[in-house]
Amino acid sequence: MVATVEKPTSAVAPRRRQREINLRIPGPTTLPPLVRRALSGQMINHRGPEFAALQDETVAGVRRVFRTQNEILFFPGAGTGGLEAALVNSFSPGDAVLCITVGSFGERWCEIARAFGLQVEQMAWPWGSAADPAVVADRLAGGPPVKGVMITHNETSTGVTNPVGEIAPAVHRAGALLLVDCVSSMGAIPCETDGWGVDVAITGSQKAWMIPPGMTMLSVSPRAWEATKTAKLPRSYWDFQAALEFQKKGQTPYTPAITQMYGLRAALRMMDEEGLENVFRRHHEIADYTRRGIRRLGLQLAADLRYVSDTVTAVVAPEGVDMKLVHKRLRDEHGVILATGQEHWRETHFRIGHLGYVRRSEIQQALRALGEVLGR
């Protein structure tokens, strides 16, 4: 699963690889050879039967991973677009929403909600912490009513997985819609869309799905469908109703991301073959291996240990070390690309992605390189 950075070459061409890269960022993730081959598929008529079959198969496969009976919708766009789509289909201007944040991506979602004129109440936990279900429940039971609760399942900036399953009951008791950003969790960590009663779950193609960025996939519960009927935020591109109407005819309202769907079909077959529980187990074992390795290097994890993420590990940068130089040396001398910290963690933290098409050997190589560069 070690990839090359060079002029893009075919997955099957026996060219000399110029340089081996171990891409350890939390997405875009490394593409498996089968996916790369699928991506080179020729175009088809998006109003014809081949496309209808492609859509049927991929929607059904995504539904299994979401563990839901809800409708599944695809939109060409980034996961960030999916976060916007969830809002504009659920709410009207001025609607009150509770936005639970534990890092950068939660804050981004708040910003989107504010840009659309929602009345956003942000409950922020410090970076590295998870949201506390009791505190959320207290707020929902006591404070002014909200139409919806937005929460990040897996916060990519801090390596924290929020206990969405424990938070959900209070949201339901409050009669609010539960909107969950599952961009970097779905397909890597158990995400019980129906089990938890998630009204809108959002994911992005470039994470655990092992395919390129450019498609966002959402599930929409019957309750959320009801909400779309009265939601007055302006929308056209992201409109759920139009997407579903066309999906039922085997089409899409506008040209779909056919190449991403080719990749998704291949990736879903791989996931099916491995078995979803095995995919989750692999992610957990590799994450655990990463965390133990980080500690063996004398480094400190950034996330609350009770809520550490199985898809990305955030690490406190050792004091007095120039992380820019570390990243450069990791890259130039070892072909290892780690992610920097985000925002105020940019210089003080770094992150190791371990989601999607990843094996333990790649983490081993990354950790060995890190130890060498840090002189540990």
Add this chain to the structure above:
Amino acid sequence: MVATVEKPTSAVAPRRRQREINLRIPGPTTLPPLVRRALSGQMINHRGPEFAALQDETVAGVRRVFRTQNEILFFPGAGTGGLEAALVNSFSPGDAVLCITVGSFGERWCEIARAFGLQVEQMAWPWGSAADPAVVADRLAGGPPVKGVMITHNETSTGVTNPVGEIAPAVHRAGALLLVDCVSSMGAIPCETDGWGVDVAITGSQKAWMIPPGMTMLSVSPRAWEATKTAKLPRSYWDFQAALEFQKKGQTPYTPAITQMYGLRAALRMMDEEGLENVFRRHHEIADYTRRGIRRLGLQLAADLRYVSDTVTAVVAPEGVDMKLVHKRLRDEHGVILATGQEHWRETHFRIGHLGYVRRSEIQQALRALGEVLGR
């Protein structure tokens, strides 16, 4: 340039092709082998130097094709998303816009404008006609002022190319922004973004660019940049300012459509090698060949001959012929996929796409097949 429909296979894998397909729809268009190979490229860090170089090269290449000095922005999404982006960055709720329509895609853009609460005045010409510059000029000189004028350069549903260059001066005299849907024209037909003074031009990856759907590219004039500063329509995903800010750092606000950009880089190199004037000439010659062939079959063109499109030819279905059966036989017996008519033209017209990666021989085969199926 004859392609296969089957399980997507690598462009370079010497597998047995199951069936040859001549995809003659006006997008998604056939992918050249070089593009298909590029699409299988491995992922990279979208916050790293390889991505910055990829973005620089593709933005510069697209700028040359747009024939503009304006800023060029890419968004993961369909061309329809680009149409929405142009509006939400230019206007405020209630702003008056003039929407010139000559077919389905113009009408779609009106609908988007209405969904966002713009006060839309639609000037509709009958399907098959082009907009009349004199009539538009009269309206702009005489009627109530408008903030913007929206027009489709090349109407894919009817095979008509609007004389945007002749309409533009009146728009400028009226002090309105000129927004042009160039989704199915840019890169195939001369589109003088700067020469005509187009404030926002929008295109989509799956047309003349010879790459898969999933990316929209726009140019934004200094005047349009000024407008974004006061435009109050809610926006986040499509926000021009954020896109430009990140582009200047070699990044994007959220994960970009890396695979489409790999394809675009390859396609731009092909277009550079052929020469843009030669690309236009090829499109014109092939379109002319298509039109002559259609007439030789005794069939009637749907578009006003003065404004026939060089990217798609709309044809009146012969009376008494079941076009569903024609499409089926073309497909099953000849591997030719034509496009149906759209909306009220669905049964009465059909369309032949000839844009992007197309040669005369493919049109020849399609026409021969059509003649055979129609018994002519």
